[in-house]
Amino acid sequence: MPTYTNSPLVEFTHISPFRNSPRNQPITKVTWHHTAGVCSLEQFDEIVHRPGRNMSSNYMVDKDARVGLFCPESDRCWCSSSAWNDNRAVVLEISNSKAGGNWPISDKVYKKCIELTVDICKRNGIKKLTYTGDKNGSLTFHRFFAATGCVPVDTTEVLTPEGWKLIRDVKIGDIIATANPTTCELKFDRVENLVPVESRVVYTTRGMSVTSEHRVLCKTFDSDQIGYDFVQYGDLAGKEYRIPSAGINLNSAGLDMTSSEMVFLLETQRVGVIDDETQTITFKFVVESALGYFRTLIKNIGFECEFIPETLGPVKCVVSDKRAYELVKTYLTDNKEFNWKWLDMSPTQFSYFIYKITSHEDGTWRRKYESESMDNINIVQALCALNERGSHYSKKDKVMYISEPYRMITNAYVRRVDDDIEVSCVTVKSGAFLMRQHGYTTITGNCPGEYIFSRAQEICDLVNAQLEEKPEPTPTPTPVTSDIKAGDLVKITDGAVWYGTTKSVPSWVIAQNWYVDSVSGDRAVLGKNEKGDANVNSAIDVKYLTVVKPKESSTPVQDSFKPYTKQLNAGTTLYSITNNIVRSIGSIKTSGVYTISAEMTVSNVVYGCLKSGAGWVYLKKVTPVVDNTIRVGDYVKVLKGVTYEGKTFKVYASKYKVLQIKGDRVVISADGKNVTAAVKASNLQKL
Numbered sequence: 001m002p003t004y005t006n007s008p009l010v011e012f013t014h015i016s017p018f019r020n021s022p023r024n025q026p027i028t029k030v031t032w033h034h035t036a037g038v039c040s041l042e043q044f045d046e047i048v049h050r051p052g053r054n055m056s057s058n059y060m061v062d063k064d065a066r067v068g069l070f071c072p073e074s075d076r077c078w079c080s081s082s083a084w085n086d087n088r089a090v091v092l093e094i095s096n097s098k099a100g101g102n103w104p105i106s107d108k109v110y111k112k113c114i115e116l117t118v119d120i121c122k123r124n125g126i127k128k129l130t131y132t133g134d135k136n137g138s139l140t141f142h143r144f145f146a147a148t149g150c151v152p153v154d155t156t157e158v159l160t161p162e163g164w165k166l167i168r169d170v171k172i173g174d175i176i177a178t179a180n181p182t183t184c185e186l187k188f189d190r191v192e193n194l195v196p197v198e199s200r201v202v203y204t205t206r207g208m209s210v211t212s213e214h215r216v217l218c219k220t221f222d223s224d225q226i227g228y229d230f231v232q233y234g235d236l237a238g239k240e241y242r243i244p245s246a247g248i249n250l251n252s253a254g255l256d257m258t259s260s261e262m263v264f265l266l267e268t269q270r271v272g273v274i275d276d277e278t279q280t281i282t283f284k285f286v287v288e289s290a291l292g293y294f295r296t297l298i299k300n301i302g303f304e305c306e307f308i309p310e311t312l313g314p315v316k317c318v319v320s321d322k323r324a325y326e327l328v329k330t331y332l333t334d335n336k337e338f339n340w341k342w343l344d345m346s347p348t349q350f351s352y353f354i355y356k357i358t359s360h361e362d363g364t365w366r367r368k369y370e371s372e373s374m375d376n377i378n379i380v381q382a383l384c385a386l387n388e389r390g391s392h393y394s395k396k397d398k399v400m401y402i403s404e405p406y407r408m409i410t411n412a413y414v415r416r417v418d419d420d421i422e423v424s425c426v427t428v429k430s431g432a433f434l435m436r437q438h439g440y441t442t443i444t445g446n447c448p449g450e451y452i453f454s455r456a457q458e459i460c461d462l463v464n465a466q467l468e469e470k471p472e473p474t475p476t477p478t479p480v481t482s483d484i485k486a487g488d489l490v491k492i493t494d495g496a497v498w499y500g501t502t503k504s505v506p507s508w509v510i511a512q513n514w515y516v517d518s519v520s521g522d523r524a525v526l527g528k529n530e531k532g533d534a535n536v537n538s539a540i541d542v543k544y545l546t547v548v549k550p551k552e553s554s555t556p557v558q559d560s561f562k563p564y565t566k567q568l569n570a571g572t573t574l575y576s577i578t579n580n581i582v583r584s585i586g587s588i589k590t591s592g593v594y595t596i597s598a599e600m601t602v603s604n605v606v607y608g609c610l611k612s613g614a615g616w617v618y619l620k621k622v623t624p625v626v627d628n629t630i631r632v633g634d635y636v637k638v639l640k641g642v643t644y645e646g647k648t649f650k651v652y653a654s655k656y657k658v659l660q661i662k663g664d665r666v667v668i669s670a671d672g673k674n675v676t677a678a679v680k681a682s683n684l685q686k687l
Contacts, residue, residue, distance in 0.1 A: 002026050004074035007059065007119050008501060009112075012041045012068040014603070016048035016056035016077075020087075021583065023076040027124040029089035030117050031080050032459070033057070033142040034103055034452055036215075036230065036431055039095040041068040049603065052220060053229065054078060057093040065112040073124075080142050081213075081232075082135075089140060090120045094452065098429070105452065114459065118466045129463045131456040139460055141452070150195055150211050150423035150447065152202055157436040158426065159382050161188055162340055164436060167424055170194065176426065177249075177386070177434040179443045181217055182227035183635075183655060184247035184405070186386055186434060186443075193427035195447050202421040203233065206409045207392060207440030208243070211423055215445030217432055218243045221408060230431075230445050239410060244443040245390030246405040247434065248654055250671050252386075254346035260300045261327060262349070266356055267294070268328055269336045279325040283317045284310075291315050338379040343386070347652035350387040354380075358402065369400045385434055385441040388654065392440040407440070484524055484542045487551030488516045496544035499523050505544075509536060513548050563597045563611065566619075574615035575607060582607070585615055628686050630666065634658045636684040638668070644678040655687055 041062045048056045048070050056077045060068045071077035079091040094113055097106040130137045153168035159177040170191060178189045200211050212234030219228050221240040228244060273282045285291035298305050303321040310316055333339050358366050369380050377393050377400050384391045390407055393400040425447040426433060432445050491513050496505040517527035524542050528535045572588040582602055595611035607616040636658060641651040644665050656668035664681045
């Protein structure tokens with residue numbers, strides 16, 4: 001097998017468990033793939049270590065052009081949806097500079113990716129980077145091995161401000177309801193791109209029809225994580241998953257009407273008769289209680305009206321106030337159906353509206369809305385989706401059922417619909433959008449854009465230009481002697497660069513003192529910091545170092561550790577640990593008492609080193625410390641709708657932003673700008 005090395009450009013290392021070791025083919029390719037979002041190394045690290053996520057890449061270049069190593073080049077990562085490609089390629093995940101559109105990357109990140117690709121090619125003997133438009137070139141893309149995920153064009157609708165629209169009829173530039181994939185906050189934004197219509201195999205389960213490559217927003221049923229993950233539909237394991245059916249629209253201006261005027265409109269829709277010639281609305285009441293209720297309603301609004309008793313008991317009410325007629329004409333159609341202006345209602349107005357249209361006369365909530373008009377159902381379902389109410393309707397029964405803002409799916413009950421369904425998809429800035437299929441609303445992922453893919457030949461040209469450069473002759477080194485010794489505690493001078501590179505030493509490294517692991521000529525390798533909680537394991541020229549404590553007076557990092565004995569059974573796995581990379585190397589042959597001479601924590605697991613030097617053994621798993629301190633700018637969940645002064649208020653948002661903190665008094669905002677309320681810190685949960 002070839003001898004593999006990793007790039008010296010790496011600034012962050014945390015190896016993912018989702019990989020195969022070793023790869024079974026020599027490295028002959030480089031694969032570029034963008035993250036479909038603006039991402040840091042720390043965020044990507046959380047993703048590739050999340051149980052059940054089952055993905056990794058060799059390298060990740062983040063939004064600030066930092067390079068992270070998550071799978072050694074000696075191992076096959078799980079990234080491009082092709083074992084054939086992953087075994088032959090070094091795979092780069094690349095952060096976008098903004099979400100949506102054609103998913104661009106910044107010039108700074110682009111240059112770093114070129115530099116990293118050149119380094120990979122040089123170390124692995126790839127003489128020339130070639131692009132052939134398929135898997136045969138040495139530059140490949142994820143799309144060669146996984147088709148673009150899509151939805152059926154004739155059964156999938158998106159929500160526009162004017163109503164539901166089939167994806168087949170959507171155009172670039174149209175405004176539709178898009179979603180933040182983490183918070184499910186909805187807002188109307190433009191369609192940046194469209195996937196060309198093509199015929200594909202489609203699968204259906206629980207009201208959702210997609211291709212196997214479509215990016216579904218989901219999380220496992222028993223997960224307590226906040227927000228959802230993008231997972232390809234075909235990668236869902238045989239478990240139950242939650243998918244979001246609704247979100248929250250915090251940008252609605254609200255309808256210009258009072259709650260009493262809203263009830264008047266609902267009564268007009270139910271029993272009112274509109275006379276356009278006289279501009280009046282007439283109601284008839286047989287039951288005295290209904291008449292009394294309506295008298296109070298009209299009095300509260302202040303509409304001019306006349307109550308006229310009729311023969312045999314009914315009482316006719318003629319509302320002649322022009323304001324009433326204008327209100328009706330503004331918010332109801334000629335057939336007395338809702339119009340799409342209702343979409344602007346605020347969350348508070350929606351809570352009252354949905355209660356009024358779904359309640360029995362005794363006030364009990366039925367969790368369903370019935371109407372002979374499909375137009376009414378369309379609007380009410382759109383309002384539910386914008387206000388954290390899942391729903392589905394039965395066109396046959398003219399009923400819409402209201403549920404939680406999520407529903408459960410499992411691929412154990414997937415039905416293959418057809419091999420020849422026309423599909424497409426939209427691309428939006430947020431990466432997710434609201435759709436309706438088979439009467440169900442769902443928030444789902446969109447399809448990524450073309451930015452990196454369209455620059456394939458340019459990438460090859462830039463890399464090859466550097467591969468063809470002839471290196472300058474290497475001068476004969478002059479022997480260097482140094483006063484720096486292994487074990488010394490040293491300080492790094494300002495302006496230092498890492499050994500053999502022009503890359504500046506980060507400021508957080510310069511700010512600390514470090515122990516020297518080894519010295520060879522002018523090359524010193526730095527290990528742990530003075531506190532012992534970080535290890536840079538990087539080389540630096542001794543000219544940049546100043547001794548703080550020589551070895552004789554310094555305190556070895558391991559002096560505080562006292563060896564102890566532990567009973568271990570035959571078959572206990574032995575591991576090697578190098579640069580925080582843990583590999584299985586065998587097992588203990590004989591049960592007995594063994595001496596643990598050192599401990600090391602990697603990825604929240606504590607390993608013990610056997611005194612014999614045979615390897616490391618698993619000791620225990622530790623829980624990382626979570627910082628629950630609430631700070632200005634954090635997002636929080638309100639536990640109870642009670643203000644700091646003890647008054648109640650309506651909690652209509654799933655999260656609030658902290659604007660101000662004074663003692664235990666926290667000022668929060670639903671829209672991130674305007675004050676919603678001041679509450680006690682104990683009444684908040686940090687998100």
